[in-house]
Amino acid sequence: MGTIIAIAVAVLVVLWVVTRYNKLIQLRNQTTNGWKQIDVQLKRRHDLIPNLVNTVKGQMEFERETLESVVKARNSALNPTGVADAAMKENMLTGALSKLFALVENYPQLRSNENVKQLQEELTSTENKIGFARQFYNDIATKYNIATQVFPGNIIANMFGFKGAELFEITVQSEREVPKVDLSFKKQ
């Protein structure tokens, strides 16, 4: 009788470990996939920016500084070292881009140019997609992190080396930067 109970308990434990393990694998893959979705959109943004800069360059001779800062931010965003670094660099790029778009409003010829309008729409949409992909990634990564941290699931997570994922956060530094850009622009 004792052996039967022992076997039953062992089987239950093994079953539980297997389900937890599979759940963690599933969440980890979803998280990775969520991150790739952000990546796809970021790459698209990086590809669109040279187009935009070339289209507006001729009309915006006087805004060389802004244009250069966009290009610089874009180039540095091409090579992030990790999730947090990517978030920071992308936020800088977002700041530079929104300043450029604000300045475009000062140039009636650019504002009414079909090409510029289309590029603006594409970039706006890409920004939104990055935002929504990030939202989706953070939601799924949070789920994954919770699964690796709660007891007793954390035992399985530690045993098989599930580390949890970094969230795509807005760093304090860059959060400060964006309003500064807006304020300086309104004063002009």
Place this chain on the structure above:
Amino acid sequence: MSFYNRKRNLYEQQVHNKRMTMLVMAGFILFLGLLGFGFDIIMLEFFPLGTLFALALGAGTALWSYNSGAASVIRSTNAYPADPNNPAHRQLINIVDEMTIASGIPRPKIFIVPDKAPNAFATGKNPEDGYVAVTEGLLQILNREELQAVIAHEIAHIRNYDIRLMTIVAALVGAILLLAMMARRAMWFGGGRRSGRGSQGGGGGPVMIIVLVVWIIGIILAPIIANMMAMMVSRKREYLADATATELTRNPNGLISALHKISGSFIKPTAIHRDTAHLCISDPFHLKREQSTGFFSDLFSTHPPVKKRVEALRNMSYQ
């Protein structure tokens, strides 16, 4: 319905709506069964032929529209696919992409309905086979933020499987109407035969009379009751889709101003027909009724009054 005025957060509302929908679906099946069962007792007295027939009719129509409903809805509105080279359509496609990323479902097929009245609807049998259609009028009057909110609402209908539910409910209503009509016919012919037999066998007593009365009332009221139940399901799904749309965009204000604009337009729809109305974001035929909030107008609307939807959206405070 007054209980929607209570503050309810997004997740509670989703759970509540799903439960209510299950209840109403059960009600439909019971109702279909009762119509058939009454027929068995009164007309045939020996074999559950009527019950079986009623349930089979319901299942058959539901299955048929599940398989070919979406395509026929799209066809009935003369909708054409969105063109990526047209700037306005391009924006729509972009917005749909944004919302599919936010919701994690595959991109639905995007159609434009040649209609000046602003409206939008979603259909299909599941998220892998979804359709989103917007009218030309909608693209004209909404800005990007509002259009995004409307698309989020439609994507929500797809993700929550409302498109499947509404298709099946519409089919069940059709089945009940058909059954009620057949039952009335049967009373004409079968009624006379039964009275002849009744004089021989001595009738079924007071219980039979009660059953008979209930059944006759049921048949007479069936179209009204079925429609009311369908409208109830539809209204629940609208609240739920509004809630999910806000979860996707995290911006209730876009949907609020879009709803105001759409319900504020009094252009009569030309391409959207009455049988598509329950799919639309805002009921295209009862614009006046949607502005009022009375109990009676509630019962016979496919959509909750805009005022109540906006109220619910305002209560969904985020962060």
